[in-house]
Amino acid sequence: MGKQRLNSEFKRLAIEMVAPKDGPLPPFIDDASLQRIATLLQTSPTIAVVDLGVHATPTSHPSFSRFAQLVGNILRERGGRVVVWCDTTTDCEILTALTPLACPVVTMALPGFDSTEVKNLNKCAGFLTEDDIGADDTYALGVPLAARPDAPPPVRSASVHGGCPIVEQGFWCFDTDGREFACHRLLQNREALGTPSAENPAGESVDQQRHALCHTLRLDQRDQATKSCVGCHFSYQGWVDDNDLRTFWITKDDRGDITDRAEREHLFGKAIPTAQRVVRVDLGCGPMKRPGFIGIDRFPLPGVDITADLNKGIPLPEDSVDYLVASHSLEHFDDLPHVIHEIHRVCKDRALVTIVAPYSATGLNLANPYHVQVFNEHTARFFTNAAETALQVADYDFPSAINWGLASSDHSNWLADLRLLKCEFFYMPAYRGLEEPAKRVLRHSLNDVCEQMLLQMLVVKSPISAAEFAERTQTTVYQEPPVLTARRAEEARVGEANMFTALAELPKSVSELGEVVAHWRLQMESMATDARSVNHQLRSLHTELVALSERLDRVERAVVGTHQAIEADGTLIAKRITAVNTELIRRDQQQRSKFEELEKTVAQLQRHLEEPRIAAEQAAQAAALTAAAPEPEHEPVPQPVIETVFEEPHPLQKQAVNAALSRESGGEPLSRAIRLYRRRAQNLTGLISPRFNSLKQFGERHGWITQGLRLQESNLWRSGQEWIYDLPVESGSLAGIRLAVTAQFTPSAQTPLFDCAVWSADSNNMLAGAKLTPRGDLSVEPVEISFTPIDVARGFVRIRLIALPAVEALGIRTIEWRGLNALRQVKKIHLFCEPVYQ
Known part of the structure; x- marks a missing residue:
């Protein structure tokens, strides 16, 4: 499996988990390859659809359920889905078990099976159907996204209009032997990409070879592509009419997907003649200008098309730019309001502007002597006077500035209008794993939390309603510099935590502690009430004790008066008791003597009665032995020894265990x-x-x-x-x-x-x-x-x-x-x- 780039443009991944019968391939793709594919899926953020099975049902694979669950968890946050190619006669039970998968599931019928049964399975198991996912998701260039290469096109024509819809949609297929393919037909004919072979001795990545394949097919040079492309009908004109085809290529051009000069000349000059209306500008591009952009910079670096001092203006006509990107450049300008007015002037109405800038609260930004302007949550507020923004109020809330637009806050004649559609922050490694509210609090409170930020702006030159603005925030397809796409993948890697990330758990801990404090407060209030009641009872008891003390004093005087009389009577009574005790001792000795004589008499009588009984028993035993016939001798049958499962522990061992038990429960x-x-x-x-x-x-x-x-x-x-x-x-x-x-x-x-x-x-x-x-x-x-x-x-x-x-x-x-x-x-x-x- 070749090394892939993290910024891959693949949108759909197809995995042949089980090989078709009677073939030379391994019957199952191995688990190690599945794990590597899962890793590639995690690091390829553009992939939103994963096909399990292509030419054979995948449900017989031993790891099918586990791998489907893993893929579902990865696609859940992307809003993606899993497509399972199946045989409804054998797969219903195991597919129904996929109902609680983390992301939506769509089932497709393998060739030769009734698609109606698949639709019924989708509805019964709670899966999505083709009607649910919509034509925009299922079709592109008028060709079914999941169309098989062996399915005949509706109309055959010799006319080719540039490109292959399957390759353009970013397919990436894996066979059971782990080899890679750019489409189903290459897989079917075993023409692997990304693996060293006679056709690919260098072993280039499937991404690199796909770009080369796209280029060849966009130029309608099908005979110079792979042998599979020569007999493939997926580029024939019969799939769509010219208007749909023109719309498809213009949309791809608007998204910046067609940058090669030869491709643009062929597609828009020969295949579907169309005015090239998209102008893209990289403001302050430096030496890293992207293909298809007009690069403007103050230094004549490699790739720069126009060298100019942008503080004095942008040397482009008014209303001439469709898309403008300024990546790490606007913070260097002396007069930012003037530059924003210039951006507004050269851009067309409803053009998009992408701004990437360092976040203000970082040590490196504050120390950089070349940074003149500051960018944070509030910067875009000074580019418009409008109240609409896509940013949450919690991000820019400030006591003295409630409304969003602040462009005229210095009472100047502000004319530009750049509306914020999207704002995104990129964080230092330690803070990436936190929830968004926690990130916001730390970003507003500390330095070196957020590293840089992304602003997606809409140029407004004609009236725009709140409804239109809201719709654009939901439907606009944004572009961004490639380095930012790579950084987005890097955001998944969380760095080592520090003392401030623990603050994210503080609200929860404080809440729990608050519940404990509230509980004990109620207990203390109850105890205080009880204490007041006890205090009242103690005062009442004190009064009663004082009265009792007075009574005791009177009783004591009476006792002292009678004590002498009692002592005299006590002496007399003691003498009488001594006399009585002496008589009782004498009588007790007499009774003991009589009792001992009686016991001796009873013992003699028992012996006389026992002797006849013993003699009678011995006679009966002798008679029984005489009458019985002699039995043959047998060796005694050994009894099985029952092994005791629980052995009595050594006293020292038992003492040690008991001591440990006491330590846990004692004290x-x-x-x-x-x-x-x-x-x-x-x-x-x-x-x-x-x-x-x-x-x-x-x-x-x-x-x-x-x-x-x-x-x-x-x-x-x-x-x-x-x-x-x-x-x-x-x-x-x-x-x-x-x-x-x-x-x-x-x-x-x-x-x-x-x-x-x-x-x-x-x-x-x-x-x-x-x-x-x-x-x-x-x-x-x-x-x-x-x-x-x-x-x-x-x-x-x-x-x-x-x-x-x-x-x-x-x-x-x-x-x-x-x-x-x-x-x-x-x-x-x-x-x-x-x-x-x-």
């Missing part, structure tokens, strides 16, 4: 809370051994790391403890679960640790059950619970773990994905595991 509540808060600070995500990577990748695929979940150890399990986890699954035959378990002591035998049960998502049906019985060092690799395979649908099942006694003997912990709030309370939890399919 004061506040101490326990502090220990728990500190333990939840751990994050094992970056410390996982490579042998556990598949478990980690399972969590990454389900977005648990991007959601802020981290890997942590659970508390020590106790015997009988149970926990239920939700486990995402794909459609298939689930045969087990692979998870991570740690142990304080290594089991010496196969010891069951958990009872595992698999339940349905609604917890109404138990689907399977097994025991987790590992052996050896649990930290070396994941342990697996296997059970009889069960069929599951895409969604999730519930895993119920019940701890067996061995967990307290070995000190068992499980590894879990945990989502914590600002107070490190667990809000979300998943088991660190992955499903095993048959």
Whole structure:
């Protein structure tokens, strides 16, 4: 696979995942090639449509569902879609499972299959149909975008009008052997591009060869192109009439797609004679002028067409320019209002102006002595007096300047009118991954957050209604310098975070903290109310205590008066009690003697009664032995030895595990809370051994790391403890679960640790059950619970773990994905595991 440019102009990617039957190609494209294609798709931002399958249905590929999901996630933010070429007689079930894909899905019928059935499938499964996506998306140059090369054209004609609609639409095809093709017909005839071969010894990229192929076909030199192009009918006049063809090429010319002089002369001079009406100007172009532009600069650099001091004016006629770009040039002019008036003068009504400039709040911009003008959110406000703008109010809100247009704020006679259609900011690496509101706050507050900005302006010279302006903000197709397209791809690479990016999480943390503070405020108010009530009760109690004290004083005086009499009576009573105790002791000794004599008599009587009974039993046994016939001797049958699964732990081992359990649950509540808060600070995500990577990748695929979940150890399990986890699954035959378990002591035998049960998502049906019985060092690799395979649908099942006694003997912990709030309370939890399919 050749190295591709990031600014590729390809718009559609076709992947032959499965080879047609009875062919010499590999039956499936390998997963490594699919991964490389996915990487190219991520770095090629112009691709918005991906075809899965071209000449054969892709659903039999083992990685079809996974790859379709991956492609859907990439295309979702681009507003793109996935097209699946299918056989409706065999693919209905698996295609219906694609309904929850991240982006829209369109199905197309393979040759020989009824397209009506495909349309019915689209409607039943919730997919898009050709009516939904519209003619503008399905057709270009009057030719179906997905038209197959073996489909005959409606009219055959010998007249060729420059170019191939399929190549012009930016197709890029991959075969099952990984080779690259610029269209279906090249793929069909095995003429590869981008791969070293007899036709392409240099191994140029498919992008480079596609541009060369476009050039040859635009000149109607079909016989000098590939051998496949000679017999291809896709450029014949019969597809469209001249008016549609003229509109197609003028539109491409308006977008800056036709810059070669020979192509322009042939297309607009011979094929469809048309006045070349588009004039493009690169203001302050330097040595990097693009083809098809008039370059104007103050220095006579290579590529500069007009050398002039632009501070004195732009040397072009009035109303002569269709499109003007000023990339990193306007900040150098001494008199910016004069230059804006000149841009307005030379541009036609409703012309587009693209301005790229450094953002003002950067250290490099402030230090640059050659930068005279400042560009930020407010700069474009001084190019117009109109109130309409596409910029959000939050971006330019300022207390003393509520209205947008400020061009006449110095009371000058401002005549130009450049309306802002689009404003885009490009950030330093550390800030690229933040949400837009957070970027805005940091951009307004700090230096070196935003590096440069892009302004897309509309030149207005005649009255324009608010409705027309709003429509142009929605429908205008913008152009931009190639370096900015490459920079847009670079924006996907987020740099290392710094202390300011943490501010993005501050509002959420403050909100959570505010909820906690509000809760405790209510608690404190309730406690204050209770305190006032208690204070009132204490005052009432004090009054009662004073009265009680007075009563006690009176009672004490009465007690003192009677104390002497009581002492005299006590002495008399003590003498009487001594006499009574002496008599009671004498009588007790007499009763003990009588009781001992009675016990001896009862024992003798029992012996007399027992002797006859024993004699009778012995006689009966002797009689039974005499009557019974002698039996042959047999060796005793050995009984099976039942191996004990759970071995009693060594006392020191048990003592160590109990000590760890006590440390987790013992101590004061506040101490326990502090220990728990500190333990939840751990994050094992970056410390996982490579042998556990598949478990980690399972969590990454389900977005648990991007959601802020981290890997942590659970508390020590106790015997009988149970926990239920939700486990995402794909459609298939689930045969087990692979998870991570740690142990304080290594089991010496196969010891069951958990009872595992698999339940349905609604917890109404138990689907399977097994025991987790590992052996050896649990930290070396994941342990697996296997059970009889069960069929599951895409969604999730519930895993119920019940701890067996061995967990307290070995000190068992499980590894879990945990989502914590600002107070490190667990809000979300998943088991660190992955499903095993048959």
